[in-house]
Amino acid sequence: xxxxxxxxxxxxxxxxxxxxxxxxxxxxxxxxxxxxxxxxxxxxxxxxxxxxxxxxxxxxxxxxxxxxxxxxxxxxxxxxxxxxxxxxxxxxxxxxxxxxxxxxxxxxxxxxxxxxxxxxxxxxxxxxxxxxxxxxxxxxxxxxxxxxxxxxxxxxxxxxxxxxxxxxxxxxxxxxxxxxxxxxxxxxxxxxxxxxxxxxxxxxxxxxxxxxxxxxxxxxxxxxxxxxxxxxxxxxxxxxxxxxxxxxxxxxxxxxxxxxxxxxxxxxxxxxxxxxxxxxxxxxxxxxxxxxxxxxxxxxxxxxxxxxxx
Amino acid sequence: xxxxxxxxxxxxxxxxxxxxxxxxxxxxxxxxxxxxxxxxxxxxxxxxxxxxxxxxxxxxxxxxxxxxxxxxxxxxxxxxxxxxxxxxxxxxxxxxxxxxxxxxxxxxxxxxxxxxxxxxxxxxxxxxxxxxxxxxxxxxxxxxxxxxxxxxxxxxxxxxxxxxxxxxxxxxxxxxxxxxxxxxxxxxxxxxxxxxxxxxxxxxxxxxxxxxxxxxxxxxxxxxxxxxxxxxxxxxxxxxxxxxxxxxxxxxxxxxxxxxxxxxxxxxxxxxxxxxxxxxxxxxxxxxxxxxxxxxxxxxxxxxxxxxxxxxxxxxxxxxxxxxxxxxxxxxxxxxxxxxxxxxxxxxxxxxxxxxxxxxxxxxxxxxxxxxxxxxxxxxxxxxxxxxxxxxxxxxxxxxxxxxxxxxxxxxxxxxxxxxxxxxx
Numbered sequence: 001x002x003x004x005x006x007x008x009x010x011x012x013x014x015x016x017x018x019x020x021x022x023x024x025x026x027x028x029x030x031x032x033x034x035x036x037x038x039x040x041x042x043x044x045x046x047x048x049x050x051x052x053x054x055x056x057x058x059x060x061x062x063x064x065x066x067x068x069x070x071x072x073x074x075x076x077x078x079x080x081x082x083x084x085x086x087x088x089x090x091x092x093x094x095x096x097x098x099x100x101x102x103x104x105x106x107x108x109x110x111x112x113x114x115x116x117x118x119x120x121x122x123x124x125x126x127x128x129x130x131x132x133x134x135x136x137x138x139x140x141x142x143x144x145x146x147x148x149x150x151x152x153x154x155x156x157x158x159x160x161x162x163x164x165x166x167x168x169x170x171x172x173x174x175x176x177x178x179x180x181x182x183x184x185x186x187x188x189x190x191x192x193x194x195x196x197x198x199x200x201x202x203x204x205x206x207x208x209x210x211x212x213x214x215x216x217x218x219x220x221x222x223x224x225x226x227x228x229x230x231x232x233x234x235x236x237x238x239x240x241x242x243x244x245x246x247x248x249x250x251x252x253x254x255x256x257x258x259x260x261x262x263x264x265x266x267x268x269x270x271x272x273x274x275x276x277x278x279x280x281x282x283x284x285x286x287x288x289x290x291x292x293x294x295x296x297x298x299x300x301x302x303x304x305x306x307x308x309x310x
Numbered sequence: 311x312x313x314x315x316x317x318x319x320x321x322x323x324x325x326x327x328x329x330x331x332x333x334x335x336x337x338x339x340x341x342x343x344x345x346x347x348x349x350x351x352x353x354x355x356x357x358x359x360x361x362x363x364x365x366x367x368x369x370x371x372x373x374x375x376x377x378x379x380x381x382x383x384x385x386x387x388x389x390x391x392x393x394x395x396x397x398x399x400x401x402x403x404x405x406x407x408x409x410x411x412x413x414x415x416x417x418x419x420x421x422x423x424x425x426x427x428x429x430x431x432x433x434x435x436x437x438x439x440x441x442x443x444x445x446x447x448x449x450x451x452x453x454x455x456x457x458x459x460x461x462x463x464x465x466x467x468x469x470x471x472x473x474x475x476x477x478x479x480x481x482x483x484x485x486x487x488x489x490x491x492x493x494x495x496x497x498x499x500x501x502x503x504x505x506x507x508x509x510x511x512x513x514x515x516x517x518x519x520x521x522x523x524x525x526x527x528x529x530x531x532x533x534x535x536x537x538x539x540x541x542x543x544x545x546x547x548x549x550x551x552x553x554x555x556x557x558x559x560x561x562x563x564x565x566x567x568x569x570x571x572x573x574x575x576x577x578x579x580x581x582x583x584x585x586x587x588x589x590x591x592x593x594x595x596x597x598x599x600x601x602x603x604x605x606x607x608x609x610x611x612x613x614x615x616x617x618x619x620x621x622x623x624x625x626x627x628x629x630x631x632x633x634x635x636x637x638x639x640x641x642x643x644x645x646x647x648x649x650x651x652x653x654x655x656x657x658x659x660x661x662x663x664x665x666x667x668x669x670x671x672x673x674x675x676x677x678x679x680x681x682x683x684x685x686x687x688x689x690x691x692x693x694x695x696x697x698x699x700x701x702x703x704x705x706x707x708x709x710x711x712x713x714x715x716x717x718x719x720x721x722x723x724x725x726x727x728x729x730x731x732x733x734x735x
Contacts (some may be wrong), residue, residue: 063693065393065415082730083723084701149554150569171557172500174713260501261556262709263702277387278503279700280411280693 054286062283075287084263085271085288092267092292095182095253096246102186103242104235107193112223114194115201125198132191140255143184147171147256174264177257181265184252189245193238200234201227233307240303247292268292340628342374344399345617346388349379351580351652358648363641367632375632383503383560392620400623401633404616405455406699407684407691409441409448416448417619417626419633423447426637430659437656439684439691440614449616450637453646453653454682456675457508457611459599460567460581461574462592465493474599478516478542481574481602485550488573495550496572499709502560504613506705507685509576509601511611514539514704515683516604521704522689522732529734531707532725535606540711540720542604547712556709568592576601579652579675598674600681612682615653654679694732703727 024030058075060068079085114125131139145151147170155167170180204227212222250269253259259266259274266274268291276285350356356379364375378399380388385403392398393415402416409416423441427433433451441449459474459481466472469487485495498505514520518535522528547555552571554562563575568589575581585593601610617636619629635641643663646655651665651672656679666676686695698704707724711717728734 063411064390065412078730083726148565149552150566150571169553169557172552172554173556177557257557258501258559260559260702260709261499262706262713274700274702275697277390279697280390281697281700 054290057283057286058290060283062281062286064280064282068283071283075284076291078284079287079291084266085291087263088266088268088271088288089291091178091263091265092247093295094178095185095249095265095267096243098182099185099189099246100239100243102182103189103193104239106186106190107238108197108235110190110194111197111201112227115198125195128194129191131188132195136188136251137255139188140184140252143180144256147180171257172261174261177261177265181253181256184256185246185249188252189242192242196238197231197234200231204230233310236303236307240300243299244296247296340373340625342376343401343629343632344376344378345401345403346378346380346385346392346399347403348383348385348405348615349381350649351382351578352583352649355645355649355652358645362648363636363645366641367635370635371631373628373632393622396620396622398620400620400625400629402618402620404441404449404618405613407440407686407695409616409618410443410691411693411696412618413443413448415621417621417623417629418446418448419450419619419630420447422630422634422637423450425634426450426657430639430642430657432658434656434658434679436612436679436682436684437614439687440612441616449618450633451614451616451656452637452642453615453649453655454675454679455504455578455613455615455652456654456678456682457504457576457578457613458674458678459509459574459601460577461597461599462493462595463597464595465491465573468493474597475602478513478546478602478604482542482546482550485546485574489550493573494552494571495546495574496552496555496558496563496566497546497574497576498558498560498563499547499555499705499712500558500562501702501705502558502562505558505560505563505575505577506702507699508578508611510543510704510708511683511685511687512601512609513543513604513708515609515687516601516607517542518604518606520688521686521698521728522694522734524688524690526690526692526694526732527734529725529728529732531728532721536721537717539604540708540717543708544711544717556713567596579650579672582671583650583652597671600674600678608681610678610682612679612684614656651675689732697731698728701727701731703731 025034057068059070059072061071061074062068110128114121114128118124146153149155149167149169149172152167152170154170155164158164159167168176170176208226209222212226217225248269249267250273253265253267253270254273257265259270268288272285272289274285275281275288279285345359347356347359356377360377364377368374376399385405386408389402389404389408389412392402393412396415404412404416423433437451441447441451461474463472465488466474466484468491469484471484475481475484488494497509499510500506514536517539519533519539520530520535523530554566563572563577564581564584566572567575567577567581568585570592579598582593582596582598585596601608617633619626619633623629636645639659642655643660646653646660646663647665649665651668654675655663661676666672684691684695685699689695703724707720710720710723
């Protein structure tokens with residue numbers, strides 16, 4: 001005769017101690033929620049609440065220090081008819097796409113190099129992380145001097161090398177201003193890609209490379225058929241994070257150009273800040289900030305689906 | 311082990327709950343107040359408050375007064391967070407048209423304004439636009455941060471100019487000569503917070519241009535007067551300046567002036583003050599000039615620095631008592647002296663105040679008050695004005711013209727933006 005376990009045999013005991021604190025904590029269901037609670041509360045307070053409040057704000061005519069009036073999608077309609085908003089949209093996409101491509105390429109190259117064995121490798125790895133470690137605003141101030149027309153080290157080098165007669169106006173020219181913020185964002189973002197991809201590279205067994213080499217695969221072929229397929233999920237995840245960070249990059253643009261000259265480097269977040277904080281139009285500012293949500297959501301969903309399919 | 315962990319957790323939860331449920335100590339008489347200010351370029355001004363005024367008030371009344379400085383350019387953001395969260399300092403500093411923007415979160419201080427006006431006034435007429443909202447004083451101005459022409463006297467002398475040019479056209483002529491000699495001008499045309507509007511509004515007004523009419527509904531920017539101002543600005547930029555000014559923010563012209571890269575700019579008195587402290591040789595050859603005249607007169611932009619009481623103040627009477635004490639001549643006069651005339655008071659009682667005697671180069675800042683107007687003048691000083699400034703409508707109109715866009719196109723863009731902002735037809 002089969003003897004059934006007695007999963008509910010403790011019912012008497014539980015009922016006896018149901019009201020005791022110790023008894024409640026003994027139950028895994030309750031205990032696990034208690035352990036999760038701080039994290040969940042943190043996310044609710046600092047992610048979910050601001051996010052949904054932002055959506056609610058964007059649907060209101062809400063001036064600072066005044067009560068809001070629900071206006072539906074009117075703020076979005078206003079932005080739709082605002083020429084500057086479309087310039088901002090174009091700027092943001094150029095900024096995000098170009099920096100992402102540069103950071104991915106540069107980060108992958110960095111990871112491949114620092115994955116090799118060479119003297120002082122650990123020191124080099126630490127040094128390459130510096131741009132990511134230094135507070136953004138601090139390094140951006142340093143870049144302000146690098147791009148300064150009088151003190152620019154780049155201009156000095158180019159002029160003294162005889163390559164140009166006069167220094168460039170890095171932040172005054174609309175094209176160079178965009179190039180400048182792209183350079184700074186790329187400089188700062190490459191280590192994030194580099195270190196993350198390095199972690200991926202280190203999971204690849206050397207046996208795979210040996211086997212490929214024995215089969216006559218060239219360096220390029222080994223990279224294409226061994227390295228890339230293995231690190232592809234990491235590339236996708238790191239790109240996803242990077243795109244999100246770049247879309248919401250505020251400090252570099254705000255400190256270097258504040259969106260100038262003539263909005264040539266104005267991006268969603270700086271425009272939203274100007275509208276909401278400087279202009280006191282909190283509803284409109286929230287709408288401008290949320291305008292990047294559809295593109296981000298599409299990208300995240302697309303990449304996640306691709307990752308799952310893979 | 312698990313028991314210990316759970317015991318720890320339950321103890322922690324019980325402790326947290328107990329702390330949260332402990333009743334707060336009942337409030338007694340106000341023992342402290344906090345004043346939030348934008349950190350002053352004049353260190354002595356902040357120091358005087360912290361080291362002299364606050365201790366004196368505490369000694370006299372027992373109320374401790376805290377001083378919270380925020381970085382230059384960040385006060386509007388700080389003020390927004392204070393009024394939105396209804397917490398933080400009870401006494402807040404305001405500038406520009408902020409009393410209008412934050413009207414509903416600021417208390418009426420008309421009674422104190424009337425007393426001050428009686429004792430050391432009368433108030434300058436043009437200050438009412440900035441701080442009186444619906445006939446109620448929402449802030450008490452202590453001084454204006456004026457924006458004037460700052461120039462190198464030695465380089466101007468090199469081209470035979472010993473007195474600052476009186477008209478924009480004359481300044482253009484001098485600028486051409488100085489640029490040829492390697493001393494270009496540098497007026498901010500980028501997205502800063504003060505040094506751009508500081509000369510662009512006066513330029514527009516002096517050619518007869520206006521953004522919007524008094525009614526706040528009729529957009530006036532599309533006019534032949536504006537076109538003349540835009541055409542002049544393009545010429546002024548191309549023939550006297552460097553390209554970089556298009557991307558400048560407020561620190562850039564100070565840096566360029568001390569880097570001896572430019573011979574003239576539009577700025578507050580901070581260049582001279584910092585020069586006296588850190589670049590004495592440059593300070594010796596630095597002077598101020600009033601904004602030049604245009605065909606329709608001479609104008610300046612004002613930025614009135616004021617104190618207001620936030621409506622969340624738990625004891626408004628205590629906050630008012632402190633402001634009443636602070637704006638008494640005994641205190642205010644000494645504080646203004648500590649400010650080295652950086653703040654020009656809007657009180658006629660101080661027209662001949664001793665602070666003006668310290669250096670004749672301060673005097674143009676007093677003189678400029680007579681022709682100073684608020685951003686967006688003659689339009690109303692409300693939320694639309696703030697939005698227009700935040701969107702850099704005027705700055706970008708001039709900036710686009712400077713980089714080569716057609717006058718009619720840049721004006722049309724500005725007009726469309728202003729019509730949307732002011733909800734005009």
